[in-house]
Amino acid sequence: MIKPAPPKSRGIAGVLFVCLLAVATAGLLVDVLALRGPRFSIIAEPGARAALGAGVAVAAALTGFLLRWLLGRPIQDEGGAHARDRA
Amino acid sequence: MLAIALNPGFVCIIAALVALAAPRIVRPALIAGAAAVALWLMLDREFGAAMAARQMGLPVVLLDLDALNRIFGIAMLLALIVIGIASGARRNRAEDAAMLLLAGGAVSALFVGDLISFVAAASLSGIGAAWIVFASPLPNAARSGARMLIWFGLEGLLFLVGVAFQLSAGAGSSEITRLDVATLGGGFLFAALLLRAGAPFAHVWIKDAIAHASPVGAAALGAFTNMLGVYALARLFPAEPLLAPIGLSMIVVGAAFAVAEDDLRRAAASGLTAQIGVCVMLIGIGSPLALAAAEGHAFTLMFAFLALNLALGAVLGRQGHARASQMEGVGRAMPLSAALVFFAGLAAAGTPGLATYVTTSIALEAATQWNGAAPWAITAGLSAALLIALALRPALQTYRGLPGPTQTNEAPFPMLLAPALAAFFCVSIGLAPAWLYGLLPTQLAFRPYELERAGPQLELLGAAGAVYLALRAVKFTAPERSQRLIDVDAIYRGPAAGAGRWVGVVLLRAYGAWAAQWERFATAAGAAIARVMRACDRPYRAGAFGAAQWVTLAAALALALLWQRL
Numbered sequence: 257m258i259k260p261a262p263p264k265s266r267g268i269a270g271v272l273f274v275c276l277l278a279v280a281t282a283g284l285l286v287d288v289l290a291l292r293g294p295r296f297s298i299i300a301e302p303g304a305r306a307a308l309g310a311g312v313a314v315a316a317a318l319t320g321f322l323l324r325w326l327l328g329r330p331i332q333d334e335g336g337a338h339a340r341d342r343a
Numbered sequence: 344m345l346a347i348a349l350n351p352g353f354v355c356i357i358a359a360l361v362a363l364a365a366p367r368i369v370r371p372a373l374i375a376g377a378a379a380v381a382l383w384l385m386l387d388r389e390f391g392a393a394m395a396a397r398q399m400g401l402p403v404v405l406l407d408l409d410a411l412n413r414i415f416g417i418a419m420l421l422a423l424i425v426i427g428i429a430s431g432a433r434r435n436r437a438e439d440a441a442m443l444l445l446a447g448g449a450v451s452a453l454f455v456g457d458l459i460s461f462v463a464a465a466s467l468s469g470i471g472a473a474w475i476v477f478a479s480p481l482p483n484a485a486r487s488g489a490r491m492l493i494w495f496g497l498e499g500l501l502f503l504v505g506v507a508f509q510l511s512a513g514a515g516s517s518e519i520t521r522l523d524v525a526t527l528g529g530g531f532l533f534a535a536l537l538l539r540a541g542a543p544f545a546h547v548w549i550k551d552a553i554a555h556a557s558p559v560g561a562a563a564l565g566a567f568t569n570m571l572g573v574y575a576l577a578r579l580f581p582a583e584p585l586l587a588p589i590g591l592s593m594i595v596v597g598a599a600f601a602v603a604e605d606d607l608r609r610a611a612a613s614g615l616t617a618q619i620g621v622c623v624m625l626i627g628i629g630s631p632l633a634l635a636a637a638e639g640h641a642f643t644l645m646f647a648f649l650a651l652n653l654a655l656g657a658v659l660g661r662q663g664h665a666r667a668s669q670m671e672g673v674g675r676a677m678p679l680s681a682a683l684v685f686f687a688g689l690a691a692a693g694t695p696g697l698a699t700y701v702t703t704s705i706a707l708e709a710a711t712q713w714n715g716a717a718p719w720a721i722t723a724g725l726s727a728a729l730l731i732a733l734a735l736r737p738a739l740q741t742y743r744g745l746p747g748p749t750q751t752n753e754a755p756f757p758m759l760l761a762p763a764l765a766a767f768f769c770v771s772i773g774l775a776p777a778w779l780y781g782l783l784p785t786q787l788a789f790r791p792y793e794l795e796r797a798g799p800q801l802e803l804l805g806a807a808g809a810v811y812l813a814l815r816a817v818k819f820t821a822p823e824r825s826q827r828l829i830d831v832d833a834i835y836r837g838p839a840a841g842a843g844r845w846v847g848v849v850l851l852r853a854y855g856a857w858a859a860q861w862e863r864f865a866t867a868a869g870a871a872i873a874r875v876m877r878a879c880d881r882p883y884r885a886g887a888f889g890a891a892q893w894v895t896l897a898a899a900l901a902l903a904l905l906w907q908r909l
Contacts, residue, residue, distance in 0.1 A: 279805035
C-alpha cells in the first residue's frame with residue numbers, strides 16, 4: 257500500500273491575513289477618527305485608502321492573469337546550477 | 344586640516360585598477376576602504392567648485408560639491424561599503440573591479456561640474472555596468488552584456504551629440520546648469536538621461552541586466568546605474584513638464600511587471616523602475632517640496648533595493664534560482680535569507696517605520712500639488728502593488744512547507760551581513776528621518792509619523808494585503824508557474840533580431856554572388872591580358888600580330904613618302 261504524501265502546508269498565509277487585517281482596521285480607525293481639515297480630493301477622504309488598496313489588490317490579481325496569458329513564455333532550462341556559489 | 348581637492352569617484356576608479364591585481368582576501372576590504380576614503384574626501388570639503396581648469400577654451404571642472412550631489416554621493420558610497428562586504432562571499436576578480444569601476448564612474452559623474460566630464464564619467468560607469476554582466480557566472484550573461492553595451496552605446500551617442508550641440512552654442516554652455524529640452528543639445532541629453540533612468544521602452548535593460556548579473560553584481564547595478572539618471576535629471580531638467588507623465592508611465596509599467604514576474608529578481612528590477620518613476624514624476628512637478636522628495640526618495644530606494652537584491656542574491660546563490668514558483672521550502676532551508684527577503688520587500692513598498700515610507704509620505708504631499716488626483720492615487724497605489732509583488736508573494740512561497748524534512752543550507756555569512764546592514768539603514772532612516780531631511784538641499788520640516796499620515800498608509804497596505812490574500816485563498820490570483828514574461832525587448836530580441844539575421848543572410852548571399860561574378864570576370868580579364876602579354880613576348884610569330892606589324896610599317900613608309908611629296 258502506498259501511503260499518500262502529507263499535504264503541503266499553507267505556510268504563513270493565515271497569520272499574514274490576520275496581521276494585515278488588524279493593520280488595515282487600525283489604519284482605517286485612525287483615518288476616520290483623526291481630526292483634520294478638508295482634504296484635497298475625494299481619494300484622500302476617510303476610508304478611500306482602504307478602497308484604493310483593495311482596488312490595487314484586485315488589479316494586481318487581474319494583471320497577473322493578463323500579463324502571463326499575453327506575455328508568458330515557457331522557460332527553457334538555463335542551467336540554474338551555474339548560479340550556485342563557486343567559493 | 345589638509346584639504347585634498349580630488350573627485351571622490353576617482354578613488355574608486357583607482358581602486359578598480361588595484362583590484363585587478365589584489366588577492367581575494369584583500370578585495371572586500373579594498374572595495375569598502377575605497378568607499379570610506381571617498382566618503383571622507385567628500386564630507387571633508389566645503390561646498391563649491393575646485394579643480395577647475397580650461398582645456399582648448401572649455402571649462403573642465405572635476406569637482407563641484409553641493410547639497411544635491413552630496414546626498415547622492417553619501418548614498419552611493421554607503422551602498423558600495425555594503426557591496427564590499429557582500430563581495431567577500433564569492434571569488435570573482437573581474438566583477439570586483441567592474442563594480443568599483445561602475446561605482447567610481449557614477450560617483451565621479453555626480454561631482455563633476457561640466458558636461459564633457461559628466462559624459463565621460465557616465466560612459467565609464469556604463470562600461471563598468473556591462474562588465475559586471477559579462478563577469479557573471481549565470482548562463483546567457485554574455486548575451487545580456489552585449490545587449491547592455493548596445494544600450495549604453497546608444498546612450499553615449501546621444502550624450503555626445505547633445506554635448507556637441509551644446510558646445511556649438513558657446514564654451515560657457517558646457518557648464519552643468521539647467522537645460523532646455525526644446526533645444527537640440529538639451530533634447531539629445533534629455534533622451535540619453537531617460538534611457539539611463541529606465542523610462543518606458545528603455546526600462547528593459549535594467550531588468551535584463553539584473554536578471555543575468557551575479558547576486559552581488561545585481562545589487563551594484565540596482566544602486567549605481569539608473570540612480571545616476573535620476574540625479575542628472577534633477578540637476579539638468581528640474582521642473583521639466585514632460586517628466587511628470589513619463590514618471591507616471593514608469594510607475595504603471597514597473598508595477599504591472601513586478602506583480603506578474605515569476606523571477607523575483609526581475610520583479611525587484613521592475614519595482615525599482617516603478618519607484619524611480621516616482622522620482623522622475625516629482626522632478627517633473629518641480630516644486631521645492633517635490634524636488635526634495637525626489638532626492639530623498641532616491642536615497643532611501645538605494646538601501647531598500649540593495650537589501651532586496653542582496654537577499655534575493657543569497658537565495659540565488661544557494662538554490663540556483665530566485666523564482667517564486669520554485670521557492671517552496673526556502674523559508675525552512677534558508678530562514679535568515681527568507682526573512683531578509685520579506686523585510687526588504689516591506690522596505691521597498693514603503694511600510695511605515697522603514698526608510699522609503701518617510702520619503703513616500705513627502706512624495707504624496709508633493710503629488711497633491713500637481714493636476715488632479717490621478718498622480719497621487721498612482722503614487723499611493725504603488726506602495727500597495729509593491730507590497731504584493733515584493734513582500735507577500737515571496738513570503739507566501741518561501742514559507743510554504745514542502746512535505747518531509749528540509750536540510751538547512753543558509754547563505755554564507757557576508758551575504759547575510761550585507762543585506763542586514765542595508766536593512767539596518769532602512770530602519771535607522773525610517774525611525775529617525777530628521778538626519779536625512781537635514782541632508783536634503785531644501786530645508787524641510789516634515790513629520791511623517793503624524794497619525795493622519797501613518798494611519799492611512801497602514802490602511803492602504805493592510806487592505807491591499809488582506810484582499811490579495813483573500814483572492815489567493817479563493818484562487819482568483821494567477822498560479823505561480825515557471826514562466827518568463829516577454830517585454831518590448833522581445834521585439835529586438837525576436838522579430839527584429841530575426842529580421843536582422845535574415846537581412847544579414849541576404850546581404851551575405853548577394854555579396855557572395857557578386858564576389859563570384861567578379862572572380863569570373865577577373866579570371867577572364869586576366870586570361871585576356873595574359874594572351875596579349877604572351878603575344879607581345881613573341882613579336883615575329885606568324886599570325887595576326889605579324890600582319891599588323893607589316894601593315895604598320897607599310898603605313899609609316901607611305902606616310903613618309905607622302906610627306907616628301909608635299
